[in-house]
Amino acid sequence: MSAKVAGDRTLDILWMDLDEREAALRQLVEEVLTENPPPSDPDAVVATYFLALRSKSLKQAADEIAYHATSGIHNPPAGTLLQECTGWAVGTIPFDSTGRIGLLRALAALGLAITRRTGHGGAGPTAAENARLEELALRILSVPAA
Numbered sequence: 001m002s003a004k005v006a007g008d009r010t011l012d013i014l015w016m017d018l019d020e021r022e023a024a025l026r027q028l029v030e031e032v033l034t035e036n037p038p039p040s041d042p043d044a045v046v047a048t049y050f051l052a053l054r055s056k057s058l059k060q061a062a063d064e065i066a067y068h069a070t071s072g073i074h075n076p077p078a079g080t081l082l083q084e085c086t087g088w089a090v091g092t093i094p095f096d097s098t099g100r101i102g103l104l105r106a107l108a109a110l111g112l113a114i115t116r117r118t119g120h121g122g123a124g125p126t127a128a129e130n131a132r133l134e135e136l137a138l139r140i141l142s143v144p145a146a
Contacts, residue, residue, distance in 0.1 A: 025050065032093055032103060039090060044107045046090060053100040062089035066106035071132075082132065085109055 006014065029050060038046040047069070051061055067074050070087035077083060087108040094102040 044109050046107050057099045058092035058104045062104035070108045
């Protein structure tokens, strides 16, 4: 029985030292975050992600992650509670000239609408808005809905 011979590129991939890659990545991220700390906002969480993308840019991924991780609504209506609870990209730090590998930051408001907003035009939030806010808060806190 003869074994199939792998090409050089395939062998390089198979022999890749994932522990060494992880150590190098941790070191690089630590250096970058020391030089570029995330913005501080008492009403929000800023998440920093490392991505290595094949085709999209970090900016495109940041925009998608920001709203998918919060409300799931792309371009919510302006001036609504939904808009206030939808995350947004707060920057990227590319590691190379392609803009497809590096760090991205997305911000998620933590109960902004619940703690600061009294509602539209002085009226309190509607029952539907309250239900959506509760759902968003549970998603942000990763608590399963009852």
